Amino acid sequence: MKEEIQKSLQDIISGLYDNPELNTDLYVVHIQDNKDKEHGDLASNIALVLSKPLKKNPKEIANEIIEQFSLDANIIKVEVAGPGFINFFLSKSSHGEVLKKISSEKKNYGKVQPINKKVLIEYVSSNPTGPLHIGHGRGAVFGSVLSKLLKEAGFEVDEEYYVNDFGRQMNILSVSLWIRYAQLFDSQVKMLKNGYQGEYLIDIAKKLKKIKSDEFYIANKNISKLINSDQEEDEVFTDHVIEIFKSQLSKDFNFLRDFALEEIIDLIKRDLLDFGVNHNKWFSESSLYQNDKETESRVEKAIQGLKSNGFVYEKDNAIWFKSSDFGDDKDRVLKRGNGDYTYFASDVAYHLDKYDRGYDRVINIWGSDHHGYIPRVKAAMEANNRDKDKLEVVFIQFANLIREGKKITMSTRSGEFITLKELIEEVSTEAARFFYINRKADQHLDFDLDLAKEQSKDNPLYYIQYAHARICSVLRKSKAKDSELDNSDLALLDSDREVEIQKMLQQYPTLIEKAALSSEPHLICYYLKDLASSFHSYYNSEKFLVEDEMLMNSRLFLLSGVKQVIHNGLSILGINAPQEM
């Protein structure tokens, strides 16, 4: 309906005012939904916009336009109001079209035809050194909902997890695992101060013991003494221990590392799956460093690319990238003085790889603490002759957990964090997903654990789900068949509440499109709350199982539309719409 009005207005103004001085194609007619019923259903501000270029009174323009506008069965009245708005009044029966559409499209209502565009969303990508904790939860939900949303908007989506399985932290993880393992034989062995303290490594150590018995321990027993001499958090000492381990265990050290890595990734994958998060691609950082006999690794190639464009230099034994040439605060190190590549070096190679895989959009979902990181990555893309604007980064602000009105404090040090798994066990996957996504991503979020568990209208998720369950219940009792509802008389749905609900249902596809384009899935939550609220009002004001079968069927038809849209919206959030509660 909007599109039709827009088109005919566009035709009218180009007919009336188009001339060599004024190209009316430049003025896009905007049609808005009106809040106030007095103003009709839809309105256009085009006369106000054209007032200046035409040097004419907007009301006069509006009147000229509506003279040319022809009414039909759906658009029953048009008028000029206020400073020059053109208001459109729709017939009550015209609102019912949306119900037929929903009824025929069902799950696909709101879905856009494939647009043949590919998008890569990289998210979570937490270090594989321990299980996911609640700090990762928000990004995880956001990424998975955005993925569903973009699929709904017609994109082909890949969801990727970048595994940081390279470098020093992997070594520390291996050492930590060995210590946990050694502790199974000698409880006197102490964990490194800088080691990974979490208990999950004990479980993994037990598994290791099952496979290797005491083999690794006996052969390297002497290291325990060295470790126990660790008294303070000294990075140099930690590196020293790593070196000893590497030389003494040699091949076994790699085994240890691979074993720990595999176990932890397994843990992460299980947690994500329980949380409704499904990455279809897992990208290993260390693969960027593999080189075939003939070619250099992707990291070396990436640096070579920067170098050949003249943006690399050497200083203090390190290799630097001149990111300051592209607006970054300062230059960044690619390869440290000790010969190690930095994380940034990996990231340059990784992003080049993403670009070269042929996506139309590349989206990163990062914790907001990484925002200072954008300039250098974009600089690296630019320096490699790639379009820096292709990379979109969404920042996720941290979430606080609130219990009994108070913030729960955590320290990631020493492993005292609440895991994602514990959160899910406490409040359920669905509540956790909803509460994480319910707020704009770049805003602080207070996650109220008590509210998430509450079963009342104060809990917005229950409120929405309850609306769905209530409708299911009515439909069950009515025993009405879909085919009967399809033939109901839509003109009977003419009360204010009924019209309002039909309008809301009509807005759903626009909402999905908007949420997808702006990467703002929280809009779905707000929409669903509004829709549920309108339904609950309606439910309390009308009776549905009435004698008059035509009336009953038309009302039930409306309810089934609401039900379908709640279902579709929740499914994008990865949340179930219950038949009963």
Added chain:
RNA sequence: GCCCCGUUAGCUCAGCCGGAUAGAGCGCUGGAUUCCUAAUCCAGAGGCCAUAGGUUCAAAUCCUGUACGGGGCACCA
């Protein structure tokens, strides 16, 4: 110092690609259930949209400054 983000009802927050009288939930006050799920609904009170300018026919919305609050600025990952 530099860079992000915020400031809207007592509280928690929507709205922000400019549109007509600024919204929701909680809390507060008062009401609704012989009936399809009261896990619900209805009504009322409650606002200089931080502040000062600017752009515009029109600003909570766009631009600039200021104040206050949160976060970030590694040869870490």
